[in-house]
Amino acid sequence: MSGHVITCTSCGTANRVPDAREGISGRCGSCGSALPVLYIHPVPLSDTTFDAFVRNCQGFILAEFWAPW
Secondary structure, three states: OOOEEEEOOOOOOEEEEOHHHOOOOOEOOOOOOEOOOOOOOOOOOOOOOHHHHHHHOOOOOOOOOOOOO
16 A cells, blocks of 8 residues: 555654545544645646645645746
């Protein structure tokens, strides 16, 4: 079974999150608290979506900026 382990920030329980749940918030199997959203692939953002994504992200963000010039 593929997936990633996300630790609950409320109780510290390790939760296995399947790759198919990328970008979807889940709940801790032990305490029911919301888990941080898992992103395993780059998320293309634009000038209209960047601020909202950063504001709603609960973890670290690695950003790469590119321009055609």
